[in-house]
Amino acid sequence: MKRPQTLRALDALKYVIETLRGFGIPEANCPQEARAILKDGLEIDTLRMYRDNLPLSPGQLRRLGEILDRRKKREPLQYILGFVWFYGLKILVGEGALIPRPETEILVEETLRRAGKVRLEEKGRRIKILDLCTGSGAIALALAKNLPRADIVATDISAGALGWAEKNRRACGAENVRFLEGDLFGPAGEGKAVFDFITANPPYIKEEKLKSLEPEVVCWEPRIALSGGRDGLDLTGRIIREAPAHLERGGFLLVETAGGTGPDVFDRMAGEAGLRMEALVRDLAGFERVFIAKKA
């Protein structure tokens, strides 16, 4: 479609929806994405757009062209805009960091619910949390902002992802989180450090399923953040097996899952590791999303 030289805001909205459709972006996503491009990409207030319907400035037209050029290559909008909202925090994202998904907020919610019940005066100390596979740091920072009386260690094997996590830590002003690079529990202290909570959103997509994902995911997001091996459980299995050595008695492990694995498999994995499965929490779409186990 030829680029228009002038556009009023409402025409721009229609033009962006049409253009995104032309790029092959799933129909259902186009209107919502077009509104986000106008609001967050061009800083056009939605209310004013409907009320005033002003023409786009030359700068806004140029920026719109840049956004659409990148979107045509199916780069995720969140990378183009440079951020995503997660649990009320503006999380900066770009190449090297997985884009935090809304369903991951369930894991945060379930952790906060349990952390709220920890009787700190009985323990005489702060709550200790380990967030594995932290990526952009979204989970660790959401917990840190809501649990000022917690100390959080967050690890990831990718230096690129941790670069984003550290930027986010500074932007959020979270003093109670430390990001460390390395394989799973490795940087947390070789079994000496014990935690009240271990959280993780590990890569869990089955290798064979990767090919069928949208280009935004498979061509742009880091493969190391996606692939969970043949059955999707490579890292999840390791986390469940290794977690008990790093958990306090009465501590919880919360791991995001792909859904479809089934409670029996998780129950068995938990039992073999010496943990008791507490729940397999479903997301709004009905998929089993968060595996929760307790160390007795």
Ligand SMILES: C[S@@+](CC[C@H](N)C(=O)[O-])C[C@H]1O[C@@H](n2cnc3c(N)ncnc32)[C@H](O)[C@@H]1O
């Ligand atoms: C699905 S992403 C989750 C990112 C973030 N926690 C979130 O929820 O948006 C998985 C993360 O695990 C990291 N990862 C993959 N293998 C790892 C390993 N062996 N040890 C530590 N981190 C690993 C990846 O670099 C990636 O950042």
